[in-house]
Amino acid sequence: MRKEQILQWLQTFTDEIERHKDYLTELDAAIGDADHGINMDRGFKKVMSQLPTVADKDIGSILKTVSMTLISSVGGASGPLYGTFFLRASTAVGLKQELTAEDMRGMLQAGLDGVLVRGKAQIGDKTMVDVLSPAVAAFDLAITEGKQIQEAMQQAVASAQEGMKNTIPMLAKKGRASYLGERSVGHQDPGATSCYLMLKSLLASLC
Amino acid sequence: MRKEQILQWLQTFTDEIERHKDYLTELDAAIGDADHGINMDRGFKKVMSQLPTVADKDIGSILKTVSMTLISSVGGASGPLYGTFFLRASTAVGLKQELTAEDMRGMLQAGLDGVLVRGKAQIGDKTMVDVLSPAVAAFDLAITEGKQIQEAMQQAVASAQEGMKNTIPMLAKKGRASYLGERSVGHQDPGATSCYLMLKSLLASLC
Amino acid sequence: MKKLINKPLDFVRESLEGMALAHPDLIHVNYDPAFVYRADAPVHGKVAIISGGGSGHEPMHNGFVGMGMLDAACPGEVFTSPTPDQMLAAAKKVDGGAGILYIVKNYSGDVMNFEMATELAFSEGIRVLNILVDDDVAVKDSLYTQGRRGVGTTVLAEKICGAAAEQGYSLQQVADLCRRVNLNGRSIGMALTSCTVPAKGTPTFELGDREIEMGIGIHGEPGRERTNIKSADEITQILTLSILEDSPYKRVVREWDEHKQEWVDVELIDPVFNKGDRLLAFVNSMGGTPLSELYIVYRKLAEICDQHGLQIVRNLIGPYITSLDMQGCSITLLKLDDEMIRLWDAPVKTANLRWSI
Amino acid sequence: MKKLINKPLDFVRESLEGMALAHPDLIHVNYDPAFVYRADAPVHGKVAIISGGGSGHEPMHNGFVGMGMLDAACPGEVFTSPTPDQMLAAAKKVDGGAGILYIVKNYSGDVMNFEMATELAFSEGIRVLNILVDDDVAVKDSLYTQGRRGVGTTVLAEKICGAAAEQGYSLQQVADLCRRVNLNGRSIGMALTSCTVPAKGTPTFELGDREIEMGIGIHGEPGRERTNIKSADEITQILTLSILEDSPYKRVVREWDEHKQEWVDVELIDPVFNKGDRLLAFVNSMGGTPLSELYIVYRKLAEICDQHGLQIVRNLIGPYITSLDMQGCSITLLKLDDEMIRLWDAPVKTANLRWSI
Ligand SMILES: Nc1ncnc2c1ncn2[C@@H]1O[C@H](COP(=O)(O)OP(=O)(O)O)[C@@H](O)[C@H]1O
Ligand SMILES: Nc1ncnc2c1ncn2[C@@H]1O[C@H](COP(=O)(O)OP(=O)(O)O)[C@@H](O)[C@H]1O
Ligand SMILES: [Mg+2]
Ligand SMILES: [Mg+2]
Ligand SMILES: [Mg+2]
Ligand SMILES: [Mg+2]
Numbered sequence A, B: 001m002r003k004e005q006i007l008q009w010l011q012t013f014t015d016e017i018e019r020h021k022d023y024l025t026e027l028d029a030a031i032g033d034a035d036h037g038i039n040m041d042r043g044f045k046k047v048m049s050q051l052p053t054v055a056d057k058d059i060g061s062i063l064k065t066v067s068m069t070l071i072s073s074v075g076g077a078s079g080p081l082y083g084t085f086f087l088r089a090s091t092a093v094g095l096k097q098e099l100t101a102e103d104m105r106g107m108l109q110a111g112l113d114g115v116l117v118r119g120k121a122q123i124g125d126k127t128m129v130d131v132l133s134p135a136v137a138a139f140d141l142a143i144t145e146g147k148q149i150q151e152a153m154q155q156a157v158a159s160a161q162e163g164m165k166n167t168i169p170m171l172a173k174k175g176r177a178s179y180l181g182e183r184s185v186g187h188q189d190p191g192a193t194s195c196y197l198m199l200k201s202l203l204a205s206l207c
Numbered sequence C, D: 001m002k003k004l005i006n007k008p009l010d011f012v013r014e015s016l017e018g019m020a021l022a023h024p025d026l027i028h029v030n031y032d033p034a035f036v037y038r039a040d041a042p043v044h045g046k047v048a049i050i051s052g053g054g055s056g057h058e059p060m061h062n063g064f065v066g067m068g069m070l071d072a073a074c075p076g077e078v079f080t081s082p083t084p085d086q087m088l089a090a091a092k093k094v095d096g097g098a099g100i101l102y103i104v105k106n107y108s109g110d111v112m113n114f115e116m117a118t119e120l121a122f123s124e125g126i127r128v129l130n131i132l133v134d135d136d137v138a139v140k141d142s143l144y145t146q147g148r149r150g151v152g153t154t155v156l157a158e159k160i161c162g163a164a165a166e167q168g169y170s171l172q173q174v175a176d177l178c179r180r181v182n183l184n185g186r187s188i189g190m191a192l193t194s195c196t197v198p199a200k201g202t203p204t205f206e207l208g209d210r211e212i213e214m215g216i217g218i219h220g221e222p223g224r225e226r227t228n229i230k231s232a233d234e235i236t237q238i239l240t241l242s243i244l245e246d247s248p249y250k251r252v253v254r255e256w257d258e259h260k261q262e263w264v265d266v267e268l269i270d271p272v273f274n275k276g277d278r279l280l281a282f283v284n285s286m287g288g289t290p291l292s293e294l295y296i297v298y299r300k301l302a303e304i305c306d307q308h309g310l311q312i313v314r315n316l317i318g319p320y321i322t323s324l325d326m327q328g329c330s331i332t333l334l335k336l337d338d339e340m341i342r343l344w345d346a347p348v349k350t351a352n353l354r355w356s357i
Helices: A003-019 A021-031 A036-053 A059-073 A078-093 A101-119 A129-144 A149-166 A176-184 A190-206 B003-019 B021-031 B036-053 B059-073 B078-093 B101-119 B129-144 B149-166 B176-184 B190-206 C008-022 C084-094 C108-123 C153-166 C171-184 C232-244 C291-307 C338-345 D008-022 D084-094 D108-123 D153-166 D171-184 D232-244 D291-307 D338-345
Strands: C027-031 C034-038 C048-055 C072-078 C100-105 C128-133 C185-191 C211-214 C225-228 C250-257 C262-269 C278-285 C311-318 C328-335 C348-350 D027-031 D034-038 D048-055 D072-078 D100-105 D128-133 D185-191 D211-214 D225-228 D250-257 D262-269 D278-285 D311-318 D328-335 D348-350
Touching (some): A003 A036, A021 A036, A021 A190, A036 A059, A036 A078, A059 A078, A059 D084, A078 A101, A078 A190, A078 D108, A101 A149, A101 D108, A129 A149, B003 B021, B003 B059, B003 B190, B021 B036, B021 B176, B021 B190, B036 B059, B078 B101, B078 B190, B078 C108, B101 C108, B129 B149, B129 B190, C008 C034, C008 C048, C008 C072, C008 D291, C027 C084, C034 C084, C100 C153, C108 C128, C108 C250, C128 C153, C153 C328, C153 C338, C153 C348, C171 C185, C171 C262, C171 C328, C185 C232, C232 C291, C278 C338, C311 C338, D008 D034, D008 D048, D034 D084, D072 D084, D084 D100, D084 D108, D100 D108, D100 D153, D108 D250, D128 D153, D128 D250, D153 D185, D153 D278, D153 D338, D171 D262, D171 D328, D171 D338, D211 D232, D232 D291, D232 D328, D291 D311, D291 D328, D311 D338
Parallel strands (some): C048 C100, C100 C128, D048 D100
Antiparallel strands (some): C027 C034, C034 C072, C185 C211, C250 C262, D027 D034, D185 D328, D278 D328
């Protein structure tokens, strides 16, 4: 995966967030506080305004800028979580200008680990982890099986989508939605949804 | 007019107020603060609970009790106005047990004068004065023409009703309704309406 | 109607009971007739200040009873003037021998009831003076109305006169000061939503989803104009300019003359604001508007005053003279002099205004 | 949506600008990153106390910055946790050399952001401790949730710890005190109406004309139960008993260990209230409920505490931790000891809490 594709990914994700801003916020209104789309949109708009200053640097620097921008402009739960995802991802890839399949496996795994440490959520808690975790596992397996990056990512996105849908019947145990108890059942998790969009955008940038 | 009739008058008026409580309050909602029916109802219910203690006294004492009870339980604009009406009326009739036509003329005139001094309203200001003033004048004239009390009071009530209707097109210049300016036009004044009910009740008690 | 109340008819009494339970160190409550008075009343040798009016404007007036402000407050039913017997009983309770000042908001009911109370107090040998607050510039054509309504300046007058009384001003001095505060204070309010009177149970007036009422009264009396919702800056601009551009306001009020022992008509004229004046700026919530929005209003108000060469040297921001649950705000500007500033800064210890003690 | 705002996106900044203009003697405002800090910061040798959270709960926390309470407050977007860079910048600005205590309400966003800020501060050589407030008994099954939310006790902890810091307590002492206040405080709220977030423009949740939500969170998070409207006495009874009958609450929280230089899990258990306990009773408006109704709630609360042999020795009544324009209230009961009483009574001078100075 080349640096231009990384930049493309971030651009596509920003566009997707903008397109789904109201939808994400509505999902959050049902089981949270009605700001997830607004938060993500604010954060990634800011990211886009910062990127030109580092576009000629290495991928690690780019992802670090994404991370720092998200951390300082999103707030809420998704700010530190997405921020930590990109921070760990950045550390994992370091000074590279292009990523191998192995690099990408490391990057995604590191990002997921960061989210787990920061948020202490487990699979089944109805959070973004329910998307990220199966997606990273699927990518991992596909690469181990010798698949190409693009195909592996296709499988990751398929798992992500399944994971996102799976959050619907779940009872939330982390984040604001957890306060709803039984009433959280039947709604799709907003953070899981934005996370699915992130992976879908990543796939798109590979094509 | 006998003392029993005076008591009957107060009872009838109290009943009328209760029956028209919501109506009076609605009239006040349109051009005031939506409490005239509530105020009058509170005051006259209190009057009714006080009257037994003075029912065997003279008419002056009865009316004085009405006055004091209204003054201390109605508040707002109508409290001091009705209170002053009955206070002056009480002073005018003194220790009597029965009122002649002349006594009644004096009583009503004194009550009206009290309202004028207290409230400084003039005819045409869209207040209870627009009912009380023509009614007292009509009673006065009828008595001067030698009519019987009951007939004179019939004419007074007719004038009162006309006066009440006349408040509809008026522009309020006193009381809360005055703040409405042009917007007060087209609504019947609540105090004028309760005042008409008072005179109508007086007439009923004579029959 | 959804409110934290029990029976609507018990609203005022139960709220007073809660106050009495909450602040036994500051106030006591008499229930029949109803008035709230300083726990340490009467304060001997001090002029006593009493105000009152319909309930529903809390914390005014009950929340301002205490050291450095009111000696007693007489709460009426919701939006209904209290009665003369309340005012008289309060006067008797707090009279420290130096006389009583009744601070009266200019509404026909309040004026008439306080006038009766003044006559009653006089007939019982209690010295009483009577000052009207009539500061609401929303009321135009005051010659043809009851005159301007008493609103935000009342709170400021109670604080300033309360401090003066505490410092030993005579009855006449406190009354003169109160009149001066009133003449130098101007207010105007607006509503985003109607209030709902508990006993009525439905909103006093209807405002559309995109409508606001400029110049609203604190009982939901209509204002100057019903318009479409505007930005906070535009609203603040309109309100502030209504105050600043208001021409001198002339009217005749009735005051009790202690020497003549009768009511006399007094002609009063408000001075206008001039460049260089020092102001107290008071941004008030009508009850349902939160603090965050008041600061947005204050921000623009400060800018406009600055543009006009007016210097805000003191301010008060919060819900002080409310209209039940109404959403909206009012702005009061009071032109200060050194004496008023000194008295404003003086210690005050009441349930809802407290500093320097 | 009708509000006194300009563009929804400017809501937080403009409200801060208004605050800065209104209280230059008390606070200064930094805009990028956003935080409010004491005008006289840093106070050398004093532990600095910083709190923060989403905006929309005014006066908390900005209105509590000043002598005897907070050194700085970090406002996020409406109902959105502030970010670590705000918290770090605030810490740098107010650090008087004796360390920083972050008081954090237990919401996933706040917790994660303050944790990051703590790590950042540590890495820059600033001493920071971190205490969670998690007092909302409406949250059941806390093992399966984020744990109890931080609500009313936060205000009380800020006041009490602020006084302690002012009196020279060490960082560890202030942190221990804060943990103790949190363990002894319990809250629960209810909503009559939803709030409306400016950026969204429509109510966060729908409540029918006769419906209320018991156990509401300060961001409009749903509570325990949606029921029909009840009388103030019934509502107060339900809320109060939820607090009094709550069993000891056990949970594990993550605190920063200065010596180990890492996060450690700490198990905490709330004590229950017992006959004879002395309480601080805090009746809070959610923003749109006026003072008069709060006193009706307080009246019943005092009666129930009395019946249970609990002694209310201090109280606080008003809008202190709000949820924008939401109508409703919350009740917080804090079990006091002599030290807490002394610190509660100590002077405080902030925009929205002030006494004895
Ligand atoms: N502890 C956690 N671990 C992982 N994800 C979480 C956690 N808490 C919340 N989230 C995610 O964050 C999303 C909400 O983000 P957002 O609405 O932006 O923040 P907030 O809840 O502070 O308003 C949830 O839908 C969920 O996916
Ligand atoms: N100055 C006045 N003189 C005569 N009547 C008046 C005056 N002011 C008000 N009123 C009468 O009082 C009525 C309103 O009474 P009410 O609603 O009980 O008191 P409030 O206006 O204080 O709420 C008006 O309809 C009007 O008839
Ligand atoms: Mg959210
Ligand atoms: Mg009325
Ligand atoms: Mg009234
Ligand atoms: Mg949020």
